[in-house]
Amino acid sequence: MLKNVHFGPSVLPFLLVAPQIIVTIIFFIWPAGQALYQSLLIQDAFGLSTEFVWLENFVTLFDEEQYRNSFGRTIVFSSLVAFLSMSFALILAVLADRVIKGSGTYRTLLIWPYAVAPVTAGALWVFMFDPTLGIVTYGLSAMGYDWNHKLNGSEAMALVVMAAAWKQVAYNFLFFLAGLQSIPKSLIEAAAIDGAGPVKRFRDIIFPLLSPTTFFLLVINIVYAFFDTFGIVHVMTAGGPAGATNILVYKVFSDGFVGLDLGGSAAQSVILMIIVIGLTVIQFKYVEKKVAY
Amino acid sequence: MSIFKKLFVPAVLAAVAGGAGLASAATEVQWWHAMGGTNGERVNKIAADFNATQSEYKVVPTFKGNYTETMTAAIAAFRAKKQPHIVQVFEVGTATMMAAKGAVYPVEEMMKDAGEPFDKSQYLPAVISYYQTSDGELLSMPFNSSTPVLWYNADAFKKAGVASVPKTWPEMKAASEKLVAAGYKCGFSFGWQSWVMVENFSAWHNLPMGTEENGFKGTNTIFEFDNDIVKTHMTNLQDWSKNKLFVYGGRRGDSLSMFTNGECGMWMNSSAYYGSIKKQAKFEFGQSMLPFYPNVIKSPQNSIIGGATLWVLKGKKADEYKGVAQFMNYLSSPEVQAWWHQETGYVPITTPAYELSKKQGFYKSNPGTDTAIKQLSLNTPTPNSRGIRFGNFVQIRDVINEEMEAIWSGDKTGAAGMDEAAKRGDVLLRKFERANGS
Numbered sequence: 125m126l127k128n129v130h131f132g133p134s135v136l137p138f139l140l141v142a143p144q145i146i147v148t149i150i151f152f153i154w155p156a157g158q159a160l161y162q163s164l165l166i167q168d169a170f171g172l173s174t175e176f177v178w179l180e181n182f183v184t185l186f187d188e189e190q191y192r193n194s195f196g197r198t199i200v201f202s203s204l205v206a207f208l209s210m211s212f213a214l215i216l217a218v219l220a221d222r223v224i225k226g227s228g229t230y231r232t233l234l235i236w237p238y239a240v241a242p243v244t245a246g247a248l249w250v251f252m253f254d255p256t257l258g259i260v261t262y263g264l265s266a267m268g269y270d271w272n273h274k275l276n277g278s279e280a281m282a283l284v285v286m287a288a289a290w291k292q293v294a295y296n297f298l299f300f301l302a303g304l305q306s307i308p309k310s311l312i313e314a315a316a317i318d319g320a321g322p323v324k325r326f327r328d329i330i331f332p333l334l335s336p337t338t339f340f341l342l343v344i345n346i347v348y349a350f351f352d353t354f355g356i357v358h359v360m361t362a363g364g365p366a367g368a369t370n371i372l373v374y375k376v377f378s379d380g381f382v383g384l385d386l387g388g389s390a391a392q393s394v395i396l397m398i399i400v401i402g403l404t405v406i407q408f409k410y411v412e413k414k415v416a417y
Numbered sequence: 418m419s420i421f422k423k424l425f426v427p428a429v430l431a432a433v434a435g436g437a438g439l440a441s442a443a444t445e446v447q448w449w450h451a452m453g454g455t456n457g458e459r460v461n462k463i464a465a466d467f468n469a470t471q472s473e474y475k476v477v478p479t480f481k482g483n484y485t486e487t488m489t490a491a492i493a494a495f496r497a498k499k500q501p502h503i504v505q506v507f508e509v510g511t512a513t514m515m516a517a518k519g520a521v522y523p524v525e526e527m528m529k530d531a532g533e534p535f536d537k538s539q540y541l542p543a544v545i546s547y548y549q550t551s552d553g554e555l556l557s558m559p560f561n562s563s564t565p566v567l568w569y570n571a572d573a574f575k576k577a578g579v580a581s582v583p584k585t586w587p588e589m590k591a592a593s594e595k596l597v598a599a600g601y602k603c604g605f606s607f608g609w610q611s612w613v614m615v616e617n618f619s620a621w622h623n624l625p626m627g628t629e630e631n632g633f634k635g636t637n638t639i640f641e642f643d644n645d646i647v648k649t650h651m652t653n654l655q656d657w658s659k660n661k662l663f664v665y666g667g668r669r670g671d672s673l674s675m676f677t678n679g680e681c682g683m684w685m686n687s688s689a690y691y692g693s694i695k696k697q698a699k700f701e702f703g704q705s706m707l708p709f710y711p712n713v714i715k716s717p718q719n720s721i722i723g724g725a726t727l728w729v730l731k732g733k734k735a736d737e738y739k740g741v742a743q744f745m746n747y748l749s750s751p752e753v754q755a756w757w758h759q760e761t762g763y764v765p766i767t768t769p770a771y772e773l774s775k776k777q778g779f780y781k782s783n784p785g786t787d788t789a790i791k792q793l794s795l796n797t798p799t800p801n802s803r804g805i806r807f808g809n810f811v812q813i814r815d816v817i818n819e820e821m822e823a824i825w826s827g828d829k830t831g832a833a834g835m836d837e838a839a840k841r842g843d844v845l846l847r848k849f850e851r852a853n854g855s
Binding site for chain 2: 166167168169170171172173175188190255256257272274275276277362364365366367378379381382383384385388
């Protein structure tokens with residue numbers, strides 16, 4: 125016979141959980157609530173006159189062609205960044221995994237860019253590609269190509285993508301390398317004995333076994349491209365030329381902190397918040413369950 | 418003993434220092450500004466010099482980033498009830514500040530309340546008319562005002578055989594063609610393009626940028642810069658960019674290096690680049706008035722100012738405002754203003770400061786440095802050339818910049834770009850009108 129054990133009511137568990145709950149409320153729930161409330165208001169910059177407008181800010185946003193364009197642009201931007209940084213990282217990780225001598229040095233060098241602040245990374249790239257002073261521009265013009273990302277939107281986008289991807293390669297590299305090293309050597313050796321070449325081994329054994337890592341990184345990279353690239357865009361192009369690099373997170377800043385349109389900006393950040401929540405749900409649902417291990 | 422020394426000596430020193438501090442406790446006046454680099458040092462010098470003249474008040478200047486950052490910092494501080502006494506706000510923020518009636522202490526009213534003498538007639542009309550209400554009350558204290566001028570490379574002109582500095586746009590085109598033919602990478606470039614090529618272009622040709630006297634009479638304004646003359650100008654610039662007569666190099670001062678490197682023979686931007694150009698250019702340079710279209714206007718009207726003014730924020734004690742008022746008087750004294758003007762290339766804001774610079778022989782030894790002030794006071798300002806005062810203008814300027822970039826890159830025609838800019842601008846004007854409930 126099973127005996128039901130009842131613990132008497134105790135404050136201890138509540139006390140133990142309290143710090144976490146307090147932190148969440150202060151640093152997440154409260155500001156998020158503020159943003160939500162602000163997104164329903166039209167207010168002047170100084171906060172002297174306020175009008176409650178329900179969802180009007182959201183309606184205006186989707187009426188705005190620039191916002192819709194910014195949405196599409198962000199999707200292009202983030203997929204490019206995720207694809208570039210992940211594929212490069214995978215190649216580098218595979219190479220670093222094969223190296224025996226001096227592998228520690230290679231790995232350390234490859235991880236360096238991750239320690240660079242986004243703003244610094246942006247400044248670095250923008251100097252190299254400056255239309256007047258840049259060293260790369262100089263080389264390109266010697267080859268007959270006139271680079272001017274201050275005028276050409278696609279060039280500006282390419283530049284921002286490059287800088288953003290470059291910074292993220294190191295992070296992806298770390299995870300891919302760890303993933304590669306956790307694949308049992310015996311599996312690969314068995315395949316080699318069966319006559320599978322390096323390409324076939326990679327395609328049929330290594331890459332499928334890396335799929336949980338890849339999926340996790342995909343989500344992380346998209347989140348990164350969506351939210352952490354603000355500094356890079358700010359330094360390199362400030363959203364220009366003609367809005368060609370004005371991605372969602374930058375638009376929140378420029379509408380809110382430059383344009384002082386707090387309601388509109390808050391509405392945009394609420395939408396971004398919904399996107400993050402969506403991405404997190406996807407990650408938990410699929411990374412944890414559906415991806416084959 | 419040694420422990421005793423270690424603890425006791427600093428304690429005594431601290432007590433003495435604290436006591437001394439108490440004895441001369443000066444009322445602090447916070448001044449937030451956006452002047453970085455060398456200009457920041459000049460601002461610090463002005464504050465330090467003022468502090469040395471008296472012991473009652475202590476002005477503390479704080480650098481808060483660029484113009485936009487300084488303004489948003491002050492607004493955020495006001496919302497948190499931690500605002501500074503004085504904040505430097507650029508001219509496009511004027512409408513936002515004006516609309517904030519509960520937050521801003523009009524300078525003229527403050528001077529009167531503090532019992533400080535204040536003679537408005539000494540200020541240059543072109544400078545203060547921008548910052549007055551429709552009843553003529555001065556809202557903020559002019560500090561660093563500038564206007565766009567035409568900078569030229571005299572050596573390049575000689576090499577390319579350009580005989581005289583262009584006065585009109587057709588002459589600009591001819592000169593640029595010669596420069597490009599002589600091997601220069603471009604004829605001309607410019608920065609702060611909305612300010613130079615739309616706002617000042619309109620005033621210079623006596624064209625309205627918007628209704629309601631460019632926003633001076635009310636917030637119910639509609640943009641009018643989408644007129645045929647501005648559109649034609651945009652189309653011309655687009656045409657000229659095809660054969661490098663004009664090359665675009667960025668929104669703010671980014672294209673400065675194109676001029677100082679000797680790539681472009683001419684550059685249109687603020688007179689306040691005087692210090693930078695003087696330091697960087699290894700050729701003989703000069704400044705001259707902006708070009709105009711002779712088929713639009715016989716002779717140009719006057720240009721409008723840029724730069725910033727000092728706004729006083731409400732919510733401080735009355736005796737602190739006395740210090741603010743004294744400092745304002747010090748700041749606009751002829752000596753300080755003449756020094757500031759000659760060091761930076763900003764316009765002297767008062768007639769006495771201008772006269773003093775003349776007397777000191779500054780314009781004789783630095784020919785052309787009075788271009789800006791001459792250009793501003795060329796004619797009595799009309800409703801079209803008094804300035805502009807549109808709400809949300811920081812954002813609208815970015816809209817105009819975006820559309821202009823689309824024109825330069827060939828994505829849009831001059832007409833389509835300006836139509837779109839005016840349309841998007843009007844939306845933001847309506848938003849401002851609504852948010853400010855007037």
